Amino acid sequence: MDIADKYFNCTNSERAVFEAGIKLGTVYHQFVGAPISKDNVEVLEKSIAEGAKVQPFVVDAAVKIDRRRLREKSTDYDYLTLTGDMLDVALTVQYEDVTVICEMRHIPEMDYPLMYVKEIIRKDQ
Amino acid sequence: MDIADKYFNCTNSERAVFEAGIKLGTVYHQFVGAPISKDNVEVLEKSIAEGAKVQPFVVDAAVKIDRRRLREKSTDYDYLTLTGDMLDVALTVQYEDVTVICEMRHIPEMDYPLMYVKEIIRKDQ
Amino acid sequence: MDIADKYFNCTNSERAVFEAGIKLGTVYHQFVGAPISKDNVEVLEKSIAEGAKVQPFVVDAAVKIDRRRLREKSTDYDYLTLTGDMLDVALTVQYEDVTVICEMRHIPEMDYPLMYVKEIIRKDQ
Amino acid sequence: MDIADKYFNCTNSERAVFEAGIKLGTVYHQFVGAPISKDNVEVLEKSIAEGAKVQPFVVDAAVKIDRRRLREKSTDYDYLTLTGDMLDVALTVQYEDVTVICEMRHIPEMDYPLMYVKEIIRKDQ
Helix, strand or coil: CHHHHHCCCCCHHHHHHHHHHHHHHHHHHHHHEEECCCCHHHHHHHHHHHHCCCCEEEEEEEEEEEECCCCCCCCCCCCEEEHHHHHEEEEEEEEEEEEEEEEEEEHHHHHHHHEEEEEEEEECC | CHHHHHHHCHHHHHHHHHHHHHHHHHHHHCCCCCCCCCHHHHHHHHHHHHHHHCCEEEEEEEECCCCCCCCCCCCCCCCEECCHHHHEEEEEEEEECCCEEEEEECCCCCCCCEEEEEEEECCCC | CCCCHHCCCCCCCHHHHHHHHHHHCCCCCCCHCCHHHHHCHHHHHHHHHHHHHHCCCCCEEEEEEECCCCCCCCCCCCCCCHHHHHEEEEEEEECEECCCEEEEEECCCCCCEEEEEEEECCCCC | CCHHHHHHCCCHHHHHHHHHHHHHHHHHHHHHCCCCCCCCHHHHHHHHHHHHHHCCEEEEEEECCCCCCCCCCHHHHHHHHCCCCHHHEEEEEEEEECCCCCCEEEEEECCCEEEEEEEEEEEEC
16 A cells, blocks of 8 residues: 555545546646747647646546647747647546546536546446 | 536545645745745745645644744844755644645655655544 | 756856746646636635745746636535636846846737747846 | 837847846746646656747746656656756847847756846857
8 A cells, every 4th residue: 555545535436536626737837827839839749748648647648739829939029828729638537447538628608618527437337 | 416526436425635735835936935934934834834724625723943043133134944854744634524624844754754644534423 | 057957058148048038938838737626716816826936946926817707616516627818927036147037928810829038137237 | 120129128138137147947837736747747847848949038938857866757746847946948038139048947046946148149249
């Protein structure tokens, strides 16, 4: 048993979704505000995904940034800073026998970058 | 039913801990790096707690920053920036019939700012 | 002479505006993304201003967040996260005999949160 | 003349160092807190440098993160979050006829991640 485990009072699936929530909160609040244009969008996507993968229990991460509003760098001010509504993120988190797929994406009808639990897979099922 | 709810495939208690995880990730990754000294520690604590409380499903928030390493401002460089190991945070998150108490604090034996689920309370219990 | 001074190769006024630039970059990139609604806008403004004032050479700070887009909390999703175009910041930075007033505000014709040097005051003038 | 220019009341060299200061403040306060281990250190360095280069007037950027404290990922908690004292950054900023080389690095005798103006080069010199 991990030292950390004794602090938790919850089931394995609750633990797995808790860890998933932490990681989506991390992606949003660490990287929103980062300078972005068409020139660095790919490395920023990769950096966000690889950053998620070094955190505990993350086994996969896919990050897409919406390029429609990005500008080619032609004048000095042709860049934006990353906002939540540009982000499309899917993370796979595994804790013990439970795997969680969680996502963040902009929901137009809410005008909100929603983080949600898409699927919980238990090994025995 | 909320528009958001249709995106979720999980129980109420899983939803509640997921939301709790998001908020702890937010606190850490939004505010770590903020300039801090003895002069602004109280307003920063308050600002972090009030920020958590405007997020969905957070019903209470307590934030303490460890003052032992903070400096009185006597020279220009007498300040630090906030690190995770200074933070002691407790959040109460409520989703439908489930209340979650989650915490973040520095665990000396892990040398790590651990985020954990302290308690899950179901109304019917 | 300060230990730091030996690393600088510039005049006092160049040093003063350099320090001013650092602080505006700090405000933007530390706090953009923070959760905000009408309930916590005042404490967030105060927290940003007080954070600037603990940094080296900042002698005054005024921070206003545009309330027009903020929501009263009536449903769980009635909040936003801080964006650069909501921020109106004025900082006074003093290094030796030079005082700099710098500002950040959204310039509609550029659709850009511009940081600029409003005034440089030399004591002898 | 750029629309932005009318907001500035300073010389070209003061403008150039102001822009340099903004960018160093951006690097620190955007990326401190990002999850980091030996597995993602290279992509994070690249992402910080490329992010600086899309900002106005930055013509070159070099970012090194101190690997000595980073961990190989063997247990779930074998990662850190980026702190200022790990960062070694050099930026070249050009405004009109002035080029500024500015740096940020941890100064052991100050125990402080100092941002400083290393050199200002005027074309006519």
